[in-house]
Amino acid sequence: MSATPANEPLLDYVTSCALPTPWAQFTLHAFVEHATGKEHLAMVLGDIGNGEPVLARVHSECLTGDVLFSQRCDCGAQLEGALKKIAAEGRGILLYLRQEGRGIGLVNKIRAYRLQEAGADTVEANLQLGFHADARNYELCKPMLEQFGVRKVRLMTNNPRKIDALTRLGIDVVERVPLLVNRNAFNNNYLNTKAAKLGHMMNPLTEAVEDGQL
Numbered sequence: 001m002s003a004t005p006a007n008e009p010l011l012d013y014v015t016s017c018a019l020p021t022p023w024a025q026f027t028l029h030a031f032v033e034h035a036t037g038k039e040h041l042a043m044v045l046g047d048i049g050n051g052e053p054v055l056a057r058v059h060s061e062c063l064t065g066d067v068l069f070s071q072r073c074d075c076g077a078q079l080e081g082a083l084k085k086i087a088a089e090g091r092g093i094l095l096y097l098r099q100e101g102r103g104i105g106l107v108n109k110i111r112a113y114r115l116q117e118a119g120a121d122t123v124e125a126n127l128q129l130g131f132h133a134d135a136r137n138y139e140l141c142k143p144m145l146e147q148f149g150v151r152k153v154r155l156m157t158n159n160p161r162k163i164d165a166l167t168r169l170g171i172d173v174v175e176r177v178p179l180l181v182n183r184n185a186f187n188n189n190y191l192n193t194k195a196a197k198l199g200h201m202m203n204p205l206t207e208a209v210e211d212g213q214l
């Protein structure tokens, strides 16, 4: 929970710059959260403030998957897939939230991976470390989307709890857009546990036929 009083803004909008990517030139917007000093990001493409539902991805930081090419999870492939979908439509937003390791931080995620190497699944490992299975909080999404005049989203996710959380915040999720996952020998159990214990919607539609296919 944030220590910020109810009437105080949760974060400040700071600045933006152009962000060319292999798929489109986005605008990268920077925010700073009051309670933690964490720097959260929004990647924006096209006119998203015109009232039409916006293709959106709420992505939680995964340094190992997003940056270091880890195959233990599907985060890197989902980040790339979401940006490609936004680029293909020419319009959308990706919120990059700095809640690494489902909110437990990078070092604790590495501790959790070590417990997984000893036989725990992704949920059991978090619980053994004294954390909830998923310690994330999506409250920053509301003011971040409001900054750009976005009230209705077509959310790219397989996670029903993320849809519930955003809906409870007053964000209108008008559609779920399935995101392909990049199943491999290293993340097979992880993906099965997400479906069995965390409720993720995995089906053939969201399974990439081959690595990188979107």
Ligand SMILES: Nc1nc2c(ncn2[C@@H]2O[C@H](COP(=O)(O)OP(=O)(O)OP(=O)(O)O)[C@@H](O)[C@H]2O)c(=O)[nH]1
Residues within 6 Å of the ligand: 058, 059, 060, 061, 062, 063, 073, 074, 075, 078, 099, 100, 101, 102, 103, 104, 108, 109, 112, 113, 122, 126, 156, 157, 158, 159, 162, 179, 194, 200
């Ligand atoms: N604690 C912990 N966090 C993990 C593990 N693997 C990935 N993460 C973190 O999980 C977050 C991504 O969550 P996911 O459940 O994969 O996906 P999601 O965003 O909730 O759901 P989608 O919208 O369908 O992608 C990132 O913050 C990762 O750092 C793990 O084994 N343990």
Ligand SMILES: [Zn+2]
Residues within 6 Å of the ligand: 062, 064, 065, 066, 073, 074, 075, 076
């Ligand atoms: Zn990951």
